[in-house]
Amino acid sequence: MADINEIENEFLRDEIEEFIERPDERERIINTFIPCSPEMQKIAAALIDGDNHGVDEMTKAALDAGTEALEIMDDGLICAMSVVGIKFRENFIFVPEVLACARAMKAGMAYIDPILSASGIQPIGTVIMGTVKGDLHDIGKNLCIMMLGGAGFAVHDLGVDTSEDEFIDAVEEHGAPLLGMSALLTTTMPNMGKTIDAFIDADLREEVKIMVGGASVTQEFADDMGADGTAEDAMGCVELANRLLQELKEEQEA
Ligand code: B12
Numbered sequence: 300m301a302d303i304n305e306i307e308n309e310f311l312r313d314e315i316e317e318f319i320e321r322p323d324e325r326e327r328i329i330n331t332f333i334p335c336s337p338e339m340q341k342i343a344a345a346l347i348d349g350d351n352h353g354v355d356e357m358t359k360a361a362l363d364a365g366t367e368a369l370e371i372m373d374d375g376l377i378c379a380m381s382v383v384g385i386k387f388r389e390n391f392i393f394v395p396e397v398l399a400c401a402r403a404m405k406a407g408m409a410y411i412d413p414i415l416s417a418s419g420i421q422p423i424g425t426v427i428m429g430t431v432k433g434d435l436h437d438i439g440k441n442l443c444i445m446m447l448g449g450a451g452f453a454v455h456d457l458g459v460d461t462s463e464d465e466f467i468d469a470v471e472e473h474g475a476p477l478l479g480m481s482a483l484l485t486t487t488m489p490n491m492g493k494t495i496d497a498f499i500d501a502d503l504r505e506e507v508k509i510m511v512g513g514a515s516v517t518q519e520f521a522d523d524m525g526a527d528g529t530a531e532d533a534m535g536c537v538e539l540a541n542r543l544l545q546e547l548k549e550e551q552e553a
Pocket residue numbers: 384394397433434435436437438439440442443478479480481482483484485486510511512513514515529530531532533534535536539
């Protein structure tokens with residue numbers, strides 16, 4: 300059993316006590332934070348608090364002090380975003396707070412991204428992401444993109460109101476093994492199915508694993524439209540992307 304008192308940062312301990320209710324998630328989050336240094340815990344606390352100036356300053360200071368960019372991203376930023384994701388899912392915080400946290404994450408990633416890009420670390424896979432035609436909601440998609448980027452994927456963001464042809468062209472252009480579509484409106488959710496059909500018509504369906512998501516997208520809906528999977532939040536999106544990439548590799552090797 301994980302001991303919360305082993306986490307040095309009081310703000311993080313309080314956040315976990317107050318907001319992380321599911322025992323499996325509480326155990327996982329506590330175990331994630333315990334090995335993080337006090338400096339990384341402070342960055343995580345600032346991010347959860349939506350303090351973009353704090354994250355900006357502390358990320359820069361940590362890099363100047365010689366901390367690896369990857370350590371800051373994993374232990375400071377991504378760990379914190381997991382807590383934010385759970386708080387949002389459980390309705391403890393709402394869109395404005397999530398946006399403030401996303402802005403804080405961006406402030407940190409502004410230092411980390413160029414370092415990781417320059418270090419030549421190969422991305423683990425390429426993902427095309429976009430919100431489907433007729434739909435302008437992009438907050439959730441952007442959170443997924445941020446988490447995918449943090450997990451080592453190269454992500455090409457097609458933005459909002461993306462047509463079937465734009466998805467197909469991007470997958471072909473980048474040779475992407477993964478496509479993620481987001482839709483929030485019941486009127487635009489069917490456009491995900493139409494895009495999947497367009498991939499079938501273009502004889503490209505076998506080349507790419509397709510993930511779908513958005514608040515009203517259920518597993519049943521995803522299955523019906525012929526998608527390869529769905530996830531209810533950005534953490535789940537990263538897990539799904541990893542799983543589908545592995546499946547595609549195994550299929551191609553068989
Ligand atoms: C913010 C918002 C807006 C903003 C969008 C700003 C932006 N840049 O995104 C604005 C004001 C523009 C807007 C406009 C409209 N909206 Co609106 N909006 C919302 C609101 C309040 C929050 C959505 C949101 O960002 N949630 C937060 C994110 C983090 O959650 P999320 O998107 O679900 O994403 C998570 C998961 O779903 C998943 N995920 C998301 N995408 C993907 C993709 C993949 C591949 C995977 C694996 C996972 C995944 O991970 C994400 C992170 O955890 C919702 C209500 C609600 N509570 O959901 C209404 C809501 C979605 N909107 C609604 C409506 C009706 C509209 C309008 C039609 C209103 C109007 N009459 O003009 C317009 C439509 C504009 C258009 N053409 O798209 C309705 C939809 C009803 C329905 N079921 O069809 C909702 C549900 C409100 C309501 N209760 O009526 N909206």
